[in-house]
Amino acid sequence: MLFDTHVHLNAEQYQEDLEEVICRAQSAGVTHMIVVGFDRPTIKKAIELAEAYDFLYASVGWHPVDAIDMTADDLAWIEELAEHPKVVALGEMGLDYHWDKSPKDVQKQVFREQIRLAKKVKLPIIIHNREATQDIVDILKEEGADQVGGIMHCFSGSVETARECIEMNFYISLGGPVTFKNAKKPKEVAADIPLEKLLIETDCPYLTPHPYRGTRNEPAYVKLVAEQIAEIKGTSYEEVAKATKKNAFKLFNIES
Template sequence: MARLFDTHSHLNAPQLAEELEAVIQRAKEAHVERIVIPGYDLAACERAVALAEKHEGLYAAVGFHPTDVRGLTQKDYERLAEWSQLDHVVAIGEIGLDYHWDTTTKEEQHEAFRRQIHLAKDLNMPIIIHDREAHADIVRILKEEGAKEVGGIMHCFSGSWEMAKECMNMNFMISFGGPVTFKNAKRPQEVARQVPTDYLLIETDAPYLTPEPHRGKRNEPSYVVHVAEKIAALREMDFEELCEITWKNAERLFRLGNV
């Protein structure tokens, strides 16, 4: 069985807290050998870091989600910089823009997004991008802030093939989660067929966006196998080859040594 790398799983989310050890064990049994846990607020970053310290194969990203940026202080950003120095912290994220919810203004989101890109560049770390209903502004700000210097991941990509090409030109890999398995997901499937293998990643975004055939249930990292199976089928390629390609891509992006 091929090894799998879930590049985006919120093992730090409250929905998984009670059953967390069992969730991690099921991931191992499904050959999900590495998982990146992105932060979204201070408490979530702290939990991600603690989990990565405790479990082999788990890694943390630290960052402020666009819906959680109101009221951030200089001290909060300094805390991100401190966490980023730890060996098992591999990226700044998830950061970006989210125009679906109204917990923060666009201005607040833009400021926090730019500030965290600056931090990633100062630290020479890749960025994990959250983009919801904000495609044009995401691309514009990444260009304006020179994010190409560090690159990263377009997490759970939902944009067009044209947008994917712009992001890849800025050294961002394209990651697909559960929605690529949905029957009506024509655009993600179209993009998943076309992304060059060097830019392809898989994820779950657990506990959210559960793939078929478990849609409607809480998501978990072991389900990333269904994402891999779907993309392999879309691309008419061998499943184990797809797993190994996405593993090596994630390893390269996060600068992790060979296992």
């Protein structure tokens, strides 16, 4: 019943036990996952995984932290991959002001280029945002990103920002932090945003939900995210699972 919209099964943390991780996810009710690539090696692996498993799909893009490394050839390659039948989105892309590897102006340019490409190939986009909310919202508006829409991945902003993003044709995706006792904003967003605009994710191997916080995350734990949202909304786990899966199918244009 569950659709994990953001996994990094292409990460080195799963090299030893990928099959077991996938089996645990299926046992927990996870029927579909998006494997997100964000540079040359992870994009290649995401495609390989999507080709190997019928329930895995890929998203391809360039991470803002590594924006300074992206070349015109990389962008052209991503455009080529957008034609792959298992590639359902571009990203993750966006802005990350926490790390200083890539200058802000370079990040913004690479972000804009990827939005323009997404509009050209008609695929939704997956947004990475770290300490850059206003600049991301401004660029999404300026570039007309509402034409393709997408996901505000692992959303950590305010209810007001979430509503603004929904107006731009974006879904709000919640992950492990919504289960943290001290995570005020994600809980407020879970309470406020209607189910038809929510998605769920793990961002595994990162952001592991309570009570496994501090250990490696994996897709099976997306069930904990769905259960927490259900509790916050005063609805059933089944209702959250069903709605968020339906939303993902619609966004990624996957036939149910």
